[in-house]
Structures are given as C-alpha cells and as structure tokens.
Amino acid sequence: TVPAPPLVEAPAAAPPAPPTLSSPSLAVRAPVAPPAPADSLIDMSAAPAVGSSGDGILVRATKDSWIQVRDVAADALLVTQLLRAGDSYAVPDRSGLVLLTGNAGALEILVNGESMPPIGGEGDVRRGVALNADRLRAGTAVIE
Incomplete structure (x- = not known):
C-alpha cells in the first residue's frame, strides 16, 4: 500500500490593514452649528390672521x-393636514376660503379670539364651511 500524503494546512489569512488617510483634509470634520435654543423659536401656527375687516380667524x-382649506375662486388647495388636540x-x-373637515365637533373656530358657534358635532364631516367672519358669527358658515 502507498502511504497517504501528509495534510498541509492553508496559511491563515492576514488581517486587513487599517485604512490610512492619504490626505490630511480627510480627517477634518466641518463644524456643526448648535441647535437654536427653544426660547428663540416662534410658533407662528397660533398667530391669528387679520382679515380685511380686522378679523383674525383661527381654527383650533x-x-x-x-x-383642508381651499381657495374656491382660485381653485387652489392651501392646506391639508391633521390637527392634533391643541394645534x-x-x-x-x-375671501372665498372654504374649510373641509373630518371631525367638525373637534374644531373650535375663533374670530378675533371669540369662539364661534359650532360647525357640527363629534365625527361630523363638513365639506363646505365658509371661512368668513360674518357668516361664522351668524352660525351660517356651513354651506354644504
């Protein structure tokens, strides 16, 4: 019988060399500006808009x-968003703005800081609410 050839183990792979920087500029990081302090931020969402007769309308x-707020005359969408409680x-x-909402009873509409009559109950969908100060005051703003 012929003797078996001796087993030869493969050499272990050398660990990869750590990457080297070929240029010193690669090691420099750009400075990062610190965030603005919280007291310097202004929440503009709560600022009432001033209407042509001095009336600010706020949806809270x-x-x-x-x-959703649409400009009917211009056939333009101004905003569509979910307002959370307190927003x-x-x-x-x-003029000519109309409000659509999926939960009319969850909205309070104010004109010059004064709460207006409700535009619907909890869960009521309203597809046409005139955002007009006089109609809101009179309780006739729902135009569906």
Missing part, C-alpha cells in the same frame, strides 16, 4: 381632526 383642534391653523387673510 380640541381633539384630532383632519382639515391651531391661522386662516390667511383672503
């Missing part, structure tokens, strides 16, 4: 409610 959520939307100073 007491519970979560989806809203506000300051209505721009324009």
Whole structure:
C-alpha cells in the first residue's frame, strides 16, 4: 500500500490593514452649528390672521381632526393636514376660503379670539364651511 500524503494546512489569512488617510483634509470634520435654543423659536401656527375687516380667524383642534382649506375662486388647495388636540391653523387673510373637515365637533373656530358657534358635532364631516367672519358669527358658515 502507498502511504497517504501528509495534510498541509492553508496559511491563515492576514488581517486587513487599517485604512490610512492619504490626505490630511480627510480627517477634518466641518463644524456643526448648535441647535437654536427653544426660547428663540416662534410658533407662528397660533398667530391669528387679520382679515380685511380686522378679523383674525383661527381654527383650533380640541381633539384630532383632519382639515383642508381651499381657495374656491382660485381653485387652489392651501392646506391639508391633521390637527392634533391643541394645534391651531391661522386662516390667511383672503375671501372665498372654504374649510373641509373630518371631525367638525373637534374644531373650535375663533374670530378675533371669540369662539364661534359650532360647525357640527363629534365625527361630523363638513365639506363646505365658509371661512368668513360674518357668516361664522351668524352660525351660517356651513354651506354644504
């Protein structure tokens, strides 16, 4: 019989060399500006808009409610968003704006800081609410 050839183990692979920097500029990091202090940030969402007659209209959520505001004359969408409880939307100073909402009872509408009559109950969908100060005051803003 012929003797078996001796087993030869493969040499262990050398660990990879650590990467080297070929240019010193690669090691330099750009400075990062610190965040602005919280007291310097301004929340513009709660600022009421001033209407042509001096009326500011503000839509404030007491519970979560989806809203959409459209400019009917320009056929333009101004905003569509979910207002969480406590969030506000300051209505721009324009005529012809209409509010759509998925939960009318969760919204409080204010004109010059004064609460207006409700536009619907909890869970009521409203597809046409005139964002007009006089109609809101009179309780005739729902135009569906």
